Amino acid sequence: MKFTLDIKIAIFIFFISLVGTIFQSLYIYDSFHWAVIQSSVDFNNGLLPYKDFFVHYGPLHTLNNSLALYLSNNDLISAMVLSGISFSLGNFLIFLISKKVFDLKFSIYLPIIIFLLHPFSNQPWPNYQFLFFISCSLLLLFYKKNFYLFLSGLFLSLSCLTYENFLIITPLVLVLYFWVNHHLRDNLFLFL
DSSP: OOOOHHHHHHHHHHHHHHHHHHHHHHHOOOTTTGGGGHHHHHHHTTOOBTTTBOOSSOHHHHHHHHHHHHHTTSOTHHHHHHHHHHHHHHHHHHHHHHHHHSOHHHHTTHHHHHHHHOOSOOSOOHHHHHHHHHHHHHHHHTSOSHHHHHHHHHHHHHHHHHSTTHHHHHHHHHHHHHHHOOOHHHHHHHHO
């Protein structure tokens, strides 16, 4: 990938988003919305998901946050760092997708628009990790090689494990893709 001016601008904007996420999370604690982290704390304390505690959104979200907490000695800010990284990378991948779909004139404005609409990840919610996984899946669909289609399906599965509600929509997404793409072999690799 060439580091053209638009890519440098996007990297800069989404880096500012990550720094802003970390900065604001150092000074703002919302015990109501940050309570989703409790399932990760419970998991690190040896409790079992769905038996001893309820997983609110998806098991992968709980596992990712519990790993971040474990590596940081139970510092809650680590969950926000993970959310911020996921949010920034997911938005950067959306920018790369827009470069493939639209011409340069329009895609250069997308990072600015995204930043102005939602500059920081403000909670350690699964939406931000979900954004990263679903963006990876969509970007990999553009590469028509079997390995990339397999990875696209893998990231689609990871997005379902991060945000379980998406599991309801996933079969519809696959059916629509299969309907548009009539290559049975490509569909098989994506489905795997």
